[in-house]
Amino acid sequence: MEVNYSNIKVIGFDADDTLWVNETYFRDAEMEFAKLLSQYETVNKIDQELFKMEMKNLPLYGYGVKGFVLSMVEMALELSNNDVSNATIDAILKIGKDMLNKPVELLEGVEETLVELSKNYRLILVTKGDLLDQERKLEKSGLTKYFHHIEVLSDKQEANYSKLLNHLDIKPSEFLMVGNSLKSDILPLVNIKAQAIHVPFHTTWQHETVSSKEANGKGYKTVESLIHILEEL
Amino acid sequence: MEVNYSNIKVIGFDADDTLWVNETYFRDAEMEFAKLLSQYETVNKIDQELFKMEMKNLPLYGYGVKGFVLSMVEMALELSNNDVSNATIDAILKIGKDMLNKPVELLEGVEETLVELSKNYRLILVTKGDLLDQERKLEKSGLTKYFHHIEVLSDKQEANYSKLLNHLDIKPSEFLMVGNSLKSDILPLVNIKAQAIHVPFHTTWQHETVSSKEANGKGYKTVESLIHILEEL
Numbered sequence: 001m002e003v004n005y006s007n008i009k010v011i012g013f014d015a016d017d018t019l020w021v022n023e024t025y026f027r028d029a030e031m032e033f034a035k036l037l038s039q040y041e042t043v044n045k046i047d048q049e050l051f052k053m054e055m056k057n058l059p060l061y062g063y064g065v066k067g068f069v070l071s072m073v074e075m076a077l078e079l080s081n082n083d084v085s086n087a088t089i090d091a092i093l094k095i096g097k098d099m100l101n102k103p104v105e106l107l108e109g110v111e112e113t114l115v116e117l118s119k120n121y122r123l124i125l126v127t128k129g130d131l132l133d134q135e136r137k138l139e140k141s142g143l144t145k146y147f148h149h150i151e152v153l154s155d156k157q158e159a160n161y162s163k164l165l166n167h168l169d170i171k172p173s174e175f176l177m178v179g180n181s182l183k184s185d186i187l188p189l190v191n192i193k194a195q196a197i198h199v200p201f202h203t204t205w206q207h208e209t210v211s212s213k214e215a216n217g218k219g220y221k222t223v224e225s226l227i228h229i230l231e232e233l
Numbered sequence: 234m235e236v237n238y239s240n241i242k243v244i245g246f247d248a249d250d251t252l253w254v255n256e257t258y259f260r261d262a263e264m265e266f267a268k269l270l271s272q273y274e275t276v277n278k279i280d281q282e283l284f285k286m287e288m289k290n291l292p293l294y295g296y297g298v299k300g301f302v303l304s305m306v307e308m309a310l311e312l313s314n315n316d317v318s319n320a321t322i323d324a325i326l327k328i329g330k331d332m333l334n335k336p337v338e339l340l341e342g343v344e345e346t347l348v349e350l351s352k353n354y355r356l357i358l359v360t361k362g363d364l365l366d367q368e369r370k371l372e373k374s375g376l377t378k379y380f381h382h383i384e385v386l387s388d389k390q391e392a393n394y395s396k397l398l399n400h401l402d403i404k405p406s407e408f409l410m411v412g413n414s415l416k417s418d419i420l421p422l423v424n425i426k427a428q429a430i431h432v433p434f435h436t437t438w439q440h441e442t443v444s445s446k447e448a449n450g451k452g453y454k455t456v457e458s459l460i461h462i463l464e465e466l
Contacts, residue, residue, distance in 0.1 A: 060330060060333050060334070061299060061333075061365075062363070062364070062365030062366075063365075066294060066299040066300060066303060067299060069303060070299060070302060070303065070326065070329070073306060073322065073326065074323075074326055077319050077322060077323050077326075080319075082318075082319035082320060082323070083319070084319060085315075086310050086313075086315035086316070086317060087315060089306065089310060089322060090307075090310050090315070093303065093306065093307055093310075096303070097293060100293050100294075101293070130295070130363075130364070131295070131363070131364045131385060131386075131387045132294075132295030132296075132387040133295075135387050149400070152364060153364075154364045154365040154368050167382070
């Protein structure tokens with residue numbers, strides 16, 4: 001495990017579940033959705049089927065709340081064999097609007113960490129999902145002032161990161177990414193020879209999980225919460 | 234009317250209805266939607282109400298197909314007084330998926346224009362709407378190679394353009410924007426002292442129209458189709 005932070009000039013932060021709560025709201029929404037359809041199937045089955053529907057629609061809809069709501073509507077029609085009531089469809093739309101209107105809840109130590117790191121590093125925000133929704137959350141968070149650059153990507157794969165670093169004129173060896181998702185925030189960076197620090201969130205979307213085989217022996221550190229990064233740098 | 238292109242180094246292009254057909258597909262979708270609900274209201278009334286619903290939801294959903302589909306579903310419930318069939322909801326979802334799957338139809342002379350201009354200028358693409366959908370359309374268009382930079386904005390107001398030019402280190406006096414929407418592609422640029430050329434498309438979304446009073450006397454040129462820009466520069 002080679003970890004060397006002495007060259008780092010720029011630090012990238014993931015947003016959802018790294019700076020603020022996000023996945024929890026999706027879990028709550030899934031629970032509400034399962035309750036709405038409980039006459040048709042078990043919670044467990046509804047959860048599984050919704051995930052499959054989201055994966056089916058991901059190439060077309062991408063990440064974010066709007067695609068999630070469209071998948072819930074489609075799932076409700078399918079699960080109920082076109083028997084679901086208009087009131088339930090309406091309730092699903094409302095789940096989505098409530099998600100988009102949620103206040104932003106910062107995770108512990110986030111602002112202190114950014115204050116400290118911004119003294120010595122250039123900080124950028126690298127998130128994926130819906131453009132408007134991410135911009136709105138950043139605005140609500142009050143954290144905009146700490147970031148030199150905000151990038152919303154449609155996906156977070158190696159090529160997306162390489163392109164971004166190239167565009168911002170940052171050498172991989174000078175870049176450290178911090179985030180909660182091994183799949184999206186850590187492994188792609190390790191693979192392009194940048195650095196990465198993993199800050200796990202208590203809930204991980206099934207789509208973002210990776211096997212220990214994939215992550216094994218990769219050169220990244222894990223810290224318990226964001227503020228602990230300060231001890232590493 | 235002051236128009237001076239001698240300082241121009243970078244040309245920005247809008248995408249939808251400037252490089253490729255877009256609004257036409259929305260008009261077709263609205264027509265299909267009105268047909269689906271024709272038992273409840275006249276086509277005219279449905280059109281008006283859908284537009285109002287889109288405007289109501291715009292701050293939350295932003296631009297793009299997914300928000301449009303969510304507004305259609307909500308409108309169907311409302312217009313029918315919760316009487317609409319599941320088959321109709323399903324048909325609405327399908328309208329959205331068909332829109333996202335549409336092939337990209339380039340407008341006349343687009344590729345020739347880009348080939349010529351890319352010899353002497355740095356070209357960038359500046360579009361708004363859904364990130365993934367815009368990236369997919371660009372990919373399908375085969376035009377990626379002509380652009381030094383692609384920017385998808387959540388909105389196209391003066392502040393969005395100023396921030397972009399600042400980020401890309403482009404002086405307003407060196408920047409020319411080309412697009413079909415007076416509201417989004419032309420007037421904000423004129424207001425920040427950049428140049429703009431208007432290339433009207435035969436259909437303009439009601440939300441993008443501006444009064445002649447707003448546009449009157451502003452320093453921009455209008456050309457009939459994209460290729461005519463070559464005569465201006």
